Amino acid sequence: MPTYYTKDHEWIAVDGDTGTVGITDYAQSQLGDITYVDLPSPGATIGKGDAPCVVDSVKAASDVYAPVSGTVTEVNEALGDAPELVNGEAETGGWLFRLTLSNPSELDGLMDRAAYEAYVAGL
Amino acid sequence: MNAPNASGWRPAMGEGGEAPAILTVSGDRGLTLEEPLIFELGRPGTCGVDLDEPRGEIAPGLARFLRAEPPALPGLTEPETVRHYTRLSRQNYAIDLGPFPLGSCTMKHNPRLNEKVARLPGFADIHPLQPQHTVRGAIGVISELADWLVTLTGMAAVAMTPKAGAHGELCGLLCIRAALEARGDAREVVLVPESAHGTNPATAAFAGYRVENIPATADGRVDLAALTARLGPDVAAVMITNPNTCGLFERDMKAISDAVHAAGGLVYCDGANFNAIVGKVRPGDLGVDAMHINLHKTFSTPHGGGGPGSGPVVLSAALAPFAPLPFAMRGPDGIIRLVEEEDAPQHHPQSFGRMAAFHGQMGMFTRALTYILSHGADGLRQVAEDAVLNANYVLRSLEDVLDAPFGAAGPCMHEALFSDEGFAEGFSTLDLAKGLIDEGFHPMTVYFPLVVHGAMLVEPTETESKAGLDRFIASMRSLAARARNADPALKSAPHLAPRRRLDETQAARKPVLVQPQ
Numbered sequence: 001m002p003t004y005y006t007k008d009h010e011w012i013a014v015d016g017d018t019g020t021v022g023i024t025d026y027a028q029s030q031l032g033d034i035t036y037v038d039l040p041s042p043g044a045t046i047g048k049g050d051a052p053c054v055v056d057s058v059k060a061a062s063d064v065y066a067p068v069s070g071t072v073t074e075v076n077e078a079l080g081d082a083p084e085l086v087n088g089e090a091e092t093g094g095w096l097f098r099l100t101l102s103n104p105s106e107l108d109g110l111m112d113r114a115a116y117e118a119y120v121a122g123l
Numbered sequence: 124m125n126a127p128n129a130s131g132w133r134p135a136m137g138e139g140g141e142a143p144a145i146l147t148v149s150g151d152r153g154l155t156l157e158e159p160l161i162f163e164l165g166r167p168g169t170c171g172v173d174l175d176e177p178r179g180e181i182a183p184g185l186a187r188f189l190r191a192e193p194p195a196l197p198g199l200t201e202p203e204t205v206r207h208y209t210r211l212s213r214q215n216y217a218i219d220l221g222p223f224p225l226g227s228c229t230m231k232h233n234p235r236l237n238e239k240v241a242r243l244p245g246f247a248d249i250h251p252l253q254p255q256h257t258v259r260g261a262i263g264v265i266s267e268l269a270d271w272l273v274t275l276t277g278m279a280a281v282a283m284t285p286k287a288g289a290h291g292e293l294c295g296l297l298c299i300r301a302a303l304e305a306r307g308d309a310r311e312v313v314l315v316p317e318s319a320h321g322t323n324p325a326t327a328a329f330a331g332y333r334v335e336n337i338p339a340t341a342d343g344r345v346d347l348a349a350l351t352a353r354l355g356p357d358v359a360a361v362m363i364t365n366p367n368t369c370g371l372f373e374r375d376m377k378a379i380s381d382a383v384h385a386a387g388g389l390v391y392c393d394g395a396n397f398n399a400i401v402g403k404v405r406p407g408d409l410g411v412d413a414m415h416i417n418l419h420k421t422f423s424t425p426h427g428g429g430g431p432g433s434g435p436v437v438l439s440a441a442l443a444p445f446a447p448l449p450f451a452m453r454g455p456d457g458i459i460r461l462v463e464e465e466d467a468p469q470h471h472p473q474s475f476g477r478m479a480a481f482h483g484q485m486g487m488f489t490r491a492l493t494y495i496l497s498h499g500a501d502g503l504r505q506v507a508e509d510a511v512l513n514a515n516y517v518l519r520s521l522e523d524v525l526d527a528p529f530g531a532a533g534p535c536m537h538e539a540l541f542s543d544e545g546f547a548e549g550f551s552t553l554d555l556a557k558g559l560i561d562e563g564f565h566p567m568t569v570y571f572p573l574v575v576h577g578a579m580l581v582e583p584t585e586t587e588s589k590a591g592l593d594r595f596i597a598s599m600r601s602l603a604a605r606a607r608n609a610d611p612a613l614k615s616a617p618h619l620a621p622r623r624r625l626d627e628t629q630a631a632r633k634p635v636l637v638q639p640q
Contacts, residue, residue, distance in 0.1 A: 035631035058627045059570040083632060
C-alpha cells in the first residue's frame with residue numbers, strides 16, 4: 001500500500017480509491033503528549049489543504065491538513081478514549097480518518113518516504 | 124487533619140527529587156503552608172453566622188421548593204474560612220510578589236492610585252441605567268479617555284464598548300464587514316500573518332471570513348512580497364499584530380497598508396502590544412483602519428491586578444461611520460458625546476449594531492484615565508522606552524547562553540524571544556520553565572509563538588528595575604546552563620513549590636472535576 005507524505009507532516013496510505021490519513025511520528029514527537037483529537041464527521045467533503053481535524057497537545061492545538069481532496073468515510077473512534085495512540089503509534093494504530101479520494105492525481109505532488117525523511121533531516 | 128508531609132516530594136514521584144530533611148506532622152513546612160480542599164475541612168452543620176429562624180408563613184407556592192435535607196455545604200467557622208482562603212493565597216504568585224515575565228498578559232504594575240480613584244463612590248456606585256444628568260462625571264471620564272485614545276493613535280474615532288482584546292477584534296472586523304457591504308463589495312478572505320496573535324484567525328473565522336496564512340520572513344516579520352502577491356478583489360482585510368508576537372516592530376507596516384488599500388482591502392492592527400509604542404508611534408500614520416487597545420494591558424490593571432478586560436477600538440475615517448453604539452463622537456463643539464439608538468438615525472445611521480449592553484467597562488475607564496493623567500504625555504513615552512529597554516537588556520544579557528532566533532534582526536520591542544536550541548537531549552523549554560518556579564519567579568510564556576521551536580517569550584515591561592532584572596537574568600543563566608548540561612534535577616523541577624511537577628497530560632486527558640466522595 002503506497003504511503004505519501006506532506007511538508008506539514010501528514011501521511012496518507014492509499015488502497016485503491018481509499019486513503020488513510022494520520023500525522024507522522026516526527027509530528028507527534030514535536031507536539032508532545034496528545035490530549036485530544038477533534039475528528040471530522042463521516043460524510044464530510046474536504047478539499048486538499050483544508051483542516052478537517054485538530055490535534056491538541058500539552059503544548060498547542062494544531063490543524064491537520066488534508067493531503068488530498070475527498071469524502072470522509074470513517075474516523076478512528078479509538079482516539080476518543082485513547083488520544084495517546086497518536087503518540088505511540090502515529091503511523092499505524094494512531095491513524096485519524098479515512099477518505100474516498102476525489103482526485104487521485106493530487107497524490108503526485110506529495111513526497112515518498114525517502115523524500116520525507118530527507119525533508120525532516122533538513123529541518 | 125492533614126496527611127503527614129502532604130506537600131513536597133513523595134517516593135512515587137521518581138528520580139531526581141530529594142526528600143526534605145525534616146518531615147513535619149502538619150504537612151506545613153515553616154511558612155510554606157499545606158491546605159486541603161474546603162470540603163475536607165470543618166464539620167457538617169457548623170455555620171459561621173448566627174442566622175435567624177424563618178419567621179411567618181411560607182408562601183403557598185414556595186413550600187414545595189423547601190429542601191428535605193440541608194445542602195452539602197462545608198461547615199466552617201468564620202476564622203476557619205478566612206484562614207482557608209488566606210492560606211490558599213499564600214500558594215499563589217502575583218505581580219505584587221515578584222517579576223511576572225508573561226508576555227501575552229502584560230503583568231505590569233498596577234498603580235494604587237488607579238484603585239483609589241476607581242473606588243470613589245461617584246464611579247463605583249453608579250448604574251448604567253441612571254438618568255444621564257446624574258452621571259455627568261462618569262460620562263466625562265469616558266469622553267476624556269476616548270479623546271486620549273484617539274489622540275495617542277492618530278485615528279478618527281473610537282468605539283469604547285468592547286470588553287476585551289478579542290471582543291475588540293470582532294468589533295473591528297464587523298466594522299470592516301459593514302463598510303465593505305455598504306459599498307456592495309462582498310469579500311471573503313482575511314489574511315493573517317504567522318507573526319500575528321492567535322486570536323486573530325479565530326476572530327476572522329467568527330466574523331464569517333475564510334482565513335489564509337501569510338508566512339514570516341527569516342527575521343520574524345511579515346513577508347511583504349508574499350502578502351502583496353496574495354492581495355486581490357477577494358481579500359477583505361489583513362490582520363497584523365504590531366509589534367508582533369516575535370517581539371519585533373513590523374517595519375513595512377506603511378507599505379503593507381498602502382498595498383492593502385490599493386487592492387481595496389482594509390487593515391486591522393492587533394494593538395495588544397501597544398505598550399511598546401505608546402506615545403512613540405501613531406497607528407493612524409501607518410495606514411491602520413482599526414486597532415483595539417487592551418486598556419487592561421497598556422494602561423495598567425492587567426489580569427494579574429484583578430481587573431476585567433476592556434478593548435476599545437480606534438477607527439479610521441473610513442470605518443468610523445459603522446462603529447457600534449453607543450459611539451463616542453466628537454461634535455462640532457469639540458466635545459466627544461456618546462451616541463445611542465435614539466440619536467443614531469441623526470448622527471450615526473450606518474452603525475452595525477451593539478457589542479455590549481451598556482457603555483463599556485467603566486471600572487477600567489477610570490483606571491486607564493487615572494494612569495494616563497498621572498503619567499502625562501512624557502510619562503507615557505517613557506513607559507514605552509523603558510519597556511523596550513528592559514526587554515533588550517534581557518535579550519542581550521541572555522543571548523550568549525540561550526538561542527535568540529531573531530537576535531540578529533536588531534533590537535526587539537517589548538519582548539525578548541528565545542528557543543530551546545542547544546539544550547541537552549531530552550531537555551525542553553518546559554523543564555526550564557519549571558526550574559524558574561524553584562527560583563521564585565513565575566515562568567514566561569512558553570511554546571508561543573509557534574514559529575519558534577520551544578519558544579520562551581519574556582516580557583519584563585517597564586515595571587522591573589535593573590536590580591530586579593539582574594536577579595531574573597542570573598536565575599535564567601543558571602537554568603540555561605543546567606538545561607545545556609543535562610542536570611537531572613532540572614528534569615524533575617520544581618522541587619521547592621507546594622506541589623512537585625504536575626502531570627499536565629493526565630490532567631488534560633482525564634481531568635477529575637468532582638471531589639471524590
